[in-house]
Amino acid sequence: MNILSFFGKRDESASVAKNRLQILLAHERADDGSDALLISSLREDILAVVAKRVDIDPDSVRLEMDRTGDVTTLGIDIELPAARAS
């Protein structure tokens, strides 16, 4: 959500709601489970690459998606063991 639009136009929360629903429903109507599959596959690939160099816990690799109107971003968060990270 956009904090500026929230505080700037307090009386227009309905338009924020409409916008959020449009993005969400467009995505849900088209959803065929491919996002989850993509994330799973990417996660495994990334895990394999990182594991070649660093000894990591498989749970410490997090992939996050964020969908906006036209763009979907992918965030990768890898927690390195303390000894390696320093």
Place this chain on the structure above:
Amino acid sequence: MSNATVVVVTSGKGGVGKTTSTAAIASALAKEGYQVCAVDFDVGLRNLDLIMGAERRVVFDLVNVVRGEASIKQALVRDKKLDNLFLLPASQTRDKDALTEEGVASVINELRMYFDWVICDSPAGIERGATLAMRYADEAIIVSNPEVSSVRDCDRIIGLLDAKTKVAEDGERMPKHLLITRYDVERAKAGDMLATDDVVDILSVPLIGVVPESKDVLKASNVGVPVTVSDENSPAAKAYTEATRRLLGENIPVTIPEEKKSLLGKFFKGRAA
């Protein structure tokens, strides 16, 4: 390692404010500094993600985790504002039969290790989804509107809490809290609505809070920020914050909402964590 208290937010009837209350209370607990996870049990009709503003970031869900298709850590969505608040979303594409008792037990047990509070948003009804949501709870928040059909359905849910939960089967009493929502100050004044005392008398469950009907709650849902975060000085947010403090064990009197002027007039600074 934490050992969470698992709370189910339940009501039987739909539309009384379970999801809104789950989001508001989970956020209020997180603001107090606790590690909190809100779990959406409404498989097939999830909405907690939307109310918490996380709908664009959901990839995996409760059903994926129960079926071993994703780990809990992969499925948890971190709140954008409070980094100690997480959401475990429900599945939108499957139905309630996708959940198994063993699967839910293992998810709840794992969540207990990571969090201080696990708040389970129950689906409406008294069927599988609702009974699984309450199955492993330590405490229950029963959400009722001051209105006859809602109170009747709560009574039914109380019966289930005392029969179908793990706590009940172990011979213990499930601690219950009554949260009255959508309390209309004007209609209460005119005597057109069940009084909070009447609801408490009928259900015999101690009152944890009375949340006034408020446009701030609708606005909060519109923008996807729980009202206890988006508008913490609104009467509804104050009522939720007060209910949360009582859930935490504070012994404070329940504020019955009054005329809007007197409530808005008082400036109320958010409590320090």
